Amino acid sequence: MKDNLIFDENSYTVEMLELEGKNLVYRAFEGIRYLNRPVDGKMQILSIFVPEVFYKGGSIGAYNLKNAPIFFQNTVGGYMPGPSERPGRNFMGNVNASFEALLHGYVVVSPGVRGRGMKDKSGRYIGTAPAAVCDLKAAVRFLRHNAGSVPGDVGKIISNGTSAGGALSSLLASTGNHPDYEPYLKAMGAAEESDHIFAASCYCPITNLDHADMAYEWEFCGINEYHTMKFGYPESGEDKPEITSVDVCMTDVQKQMSAELKHQFPSYLNSLNLKDEEENKLTLDEHGDGSFKEYIISVAAASVQKELDRGTDLSGLDWISIQDGKVKEIKFDGYIAFRTRMKVTPAFDNTAMGTPENELFGTEDLQYRHFTQYSRKHSEVNGELADEQQIRMMNPMNYIEDKKAEKAKHFRIRHGAVDRDTSLAVSAMLAVKLRNNGVDADLEYPWGIPHAGDYDLEELFTWIDGICR
Structure with missing residues (x-):
């Protein structure tokens, strides 16, 4: 050829x-x-x-x-x-x-x-x-x-x-x-x-993606309002789109799903057998606490310290403890609340489908498919589950x-x-x-x-x- x-x-x-x-x-x-x-x-x-x-x-x-x-x-x-x-x-x-x-x-x-x-x-x-x-x-x-x-x-x-x-x-x-x-x-x-x-x-x-929903809820469970952006065109007929912030509260069903997905995350995290630079195991207990959570906090603390060293005043953030210009403590819950939730649960494999990721796992003939067992089980639209190999390859x-x-x-x-x-x-x-x-x-x-x-x-x-x- x-x-x-x-x-x-x-x-x-x-x-x-x-x-x-x-x-x-x-x-x-x-x-x-x-x-x-x-x-x-x-x-x-x-x-x-x-x-x-x-x-x-x-x-x-x-x-x-x-x-x-x-x-x-x-x-x-x-x-x-x-x-x-x-x-x-x-x-x-x-x-x-x-x-x-x-x-x-x-x-x-x-x-x-x-x-x-x-x-x-x-x-x-x-x-x-x-x-x-x-x-x-x-x-x-x-x-x-x-x-x-x-x-x-x-x-x-x-x-x-x-x-x-x-x-x-x-x-x-x-x-x-x-x-x-x-x-x-x-x-x-x-x-x-x-x-x-x-x-x-x-x-x-x-x-x-197949574990992103549970990871998201491990982080944001308990924060029930989510803030996202809405794109639209003004009534004046101008060509430039307007971007507005939209505040929404999750339903009771969504809150329940959030708790269930959070509960699933430690099992997945522990199955990875992760270790830090000193060969210490990074794990989570059934409540989502443990050395992996402390590792996340340490990476965030390094970021805060870098910003302090640039001369930025962070004294107004009550979830950060600073002493003599050094980060002493970061309160995880305060940090996550500071970031705010963006997505409703499930964040990626939506039970009603329609997310970018649901479309990613479609077929030649089907636009959307589920890619987690959890959302397939709770599907509001009787959506199909993507092939195991397709999910694996992403x-x-x-x-x-x-x-x-x-x-x-x-x-x-x-x-x-x-x-x-x-x-x-x-x-x-x-x-x-x-x-x-x-x-x-x-x-x-x-x-x-x-x-x-x-x-x-x-x-x-x-x-x-x-x-x-």
Whole structure:
């Protein structure tokens, strides 16, 4: 069969861009097919962006055309489709990570990947799990297939994503070359290459979905009002949407489900056999208290201390005890109340279905499915339960101890200290499980940060430079 996955070094444009007083000249290779038999030829393409100075024989810092790390940026949010993105401004109007990464001397690869809600011409859903991670794997395989001609070092691919994109970044980095994904990659005509990567940057990963409801209630049970955002257009007819805060109180049934899900979490947490850096077991008792809870508090305390050291006055927060500029105690319940609840229970696998995650686990013909036994049992709509294998393939926790999965060597996980979209426990379990299996995993809860990503690019790039030396 003819190999159609050859990188064309001569198909490019040279672009110039000035943003925030910074000037960038880069070479753009766009619209590159990374599959022989794509499901959606418009979405399953990638772009490669390279500092133009590299083609003049120059370098940026220690990096040149051959040794520059590859900043592998996905744009997925809410498990929706993530199109390839050019350097410039993101949907919020801020300078995007790709622009800054090129200025720093990285090669940027932006793959377009499928997501929930996508349909083909016959009306079948084509973006359900595990479509997105398979597309990312295929894009990595394309880069490795063209090692030597593609710019940058294919041995130094660093994935970056936020929210669902952060989850996919963690999944891509945890499942390298695992046979579970092979049938999907073969069907699409992916290159027969390795799809493991060097490192992963994961901002607020919405992951471990099949245990996320119980983790959320372990944290927020007892907080019965939830505060969410409503999007709409003003009656004046203006084009710009209004965003308003909506306060709702949970029903008695939802409160009962919250208590039941919280009660389930310790059993799952204890089954992971997590240990801290001193080999002490991280566990929870039947009430949800224990060394794992203290570990979460310690990560939060480190975030508070970092902010105190910057000179921020936190004396008005009565759940933090500070003495001589040092954090002495954080009261967990006070901290969680300070963050506030965002989602009604169950937060992810809703008993009425309709969440982004319910759609993620659909089929070609069914838009929504349940993905936990609990919500299937309590389903208000008699919803189907997703296949066990489909659920398994979207959770990196299932592959960290699996010898058939080649893990990335380095993970950087950031979960904002006031991020309410998922439990703090989700990122903590991921980081600790990785460390327990010999993987370098850097975890922080950055102070004052909500559900967001790419807010600390200078620190991210310092981390990348450090692991690439």
